[in-house]
Amino acid sequence: MQTTPQAASQPAIRSALPLAFMAGAAVGVLGGMIGLGGAEFRLPLLIMLFGFAALQAVILNKALSLVVVLTALPARLAAVPLSALTPHWGVVVNLLVGSLAGAWAGASWATRMRSSTLYRVLAVLLVLIAAALIANHVGTLHYVDMPTAATVIAGVIAGFFIGVVAAIMGVAGGELLIPTIVLLFGTDIKIAGSLSLAVSLPTMLVAFARYSRDGSFTVLRRYARVGIVLALGSVAGTILGGLLLGVVPEAILVPGLALLLVLSSVKVWRHANV
Template identity: 65%
Template sequence: MAFGGGGIIGALGGLIGLGGAEFRLPLLIGLFNFAALEAVILNKAMSLVVVASALPFRAATVPFGTIAGNWPAVVNLLAGSLLGAWFGAGWATRLKSETLYKVIAALLVAIAIVLVIGHDATAGQPFLTGNAQMIAGVVAGFVIGIVASLLGVAGGELLIPTLVLLFGADIKLAGSLSLAVSLPTMLVGFTRYSRDQSFSVLGRNKTFLLVMAAGSIVGTFIGGRLLGLVPNGLLLPALAVILLISAVKVWRHR
């Protein structure tokens, strides 16, 4: 189940440009019965695997040179997201499990809404330019960094619409740029989580972690190959429904 779940979620991540953690988190809590904070930490580790492998697997469609050519947008968002990731991880370690379940469920619903509304945007002129764009990018990055750490996610479902709307990137490029922003952001959150005693969940579940990681890498390879073949108009609403169902399950979890 760990390999299969990791593979399916990895394929979604590689296809869209997400870490897939929004779908993995309810699985870790509901099916594998991890406590909220332990699930977030495991989720963060798996998201790192998906993001790190998805970038090269997507390179056939979105070359690294194209990503490098958009470095100002990446740096702009990172300026806020790295700080947000540190603060978000600190808050998560201090929340009670029941509160964290509620926060996770609410964020899953919010992400489902953003996924449907934001990802339908097409590339065009950026919403803001100059200093206003820079300030908005830092603020957006900070908020996304907090959400990413609280859920143990890569934050791509928020980064992609931000890149499309604020910077005018097309949906495929935005997916790869979001991965470039997500990787260092998650590393910062992961470092902060390592200070908490719940971080030991990784050591206690090495086999589970390795099996799910293997499935995730296979999945991101498949997702990268499918990039551009699956229409967003059909895929995104289906993912949003899954998120809403997951939110209900996490909210009711005890």
């Protein structure tokens, strides 16, 4: 188990507040332009730019993702009122049965992995997210009509897998949750986006609770100022990215972001050998 947190490799990290704000804002803009929080882009930066060890980066990324999701909730409720979501509570419960267990399991596995192994797992998951990003924005999602029992089982299994991935990467998991909700439950894409937040929030809290039992959790206290500035930058960037939604054609933006994730995965993989 990784119980003793390593210091971030850059000694000046505490004074890197302007860089933290700019990095957070850049990540927020990228995520906002495709309707996501951007945590998948922030994770490689925490490792490569700020020098955090793998587990430290995951925990900090999870904390920042929580802030972004909580900030996004009022905006989502303004766009899609609670009354429109209430008829779909069964979808949320179905996915939560799997995702809560997956979040606890994923966080437990992450704390027990050797640092080199965790770097490699993160690299592979970044490629997975890149593939999901391409699939979500290039392909057309079609409802898969199955018997109710099969849908429920598929929802639990999918929820578990998403909970594991979200916990290990420190992300909200919207890039996986939204297509899952559309494919399995035939929900409108706009409703699915709000439902994904309803699943993400408790799932993230469970993973966060599990990480709080590990020694590396002290990264939040040791680098609180950097974390706060990153969060402020991420929120500001996400709002700006939302305003820029549609400015860059998806045919250019999505492949470019997917390529960025793949390149980041290569660099993260190389950290396993450092």
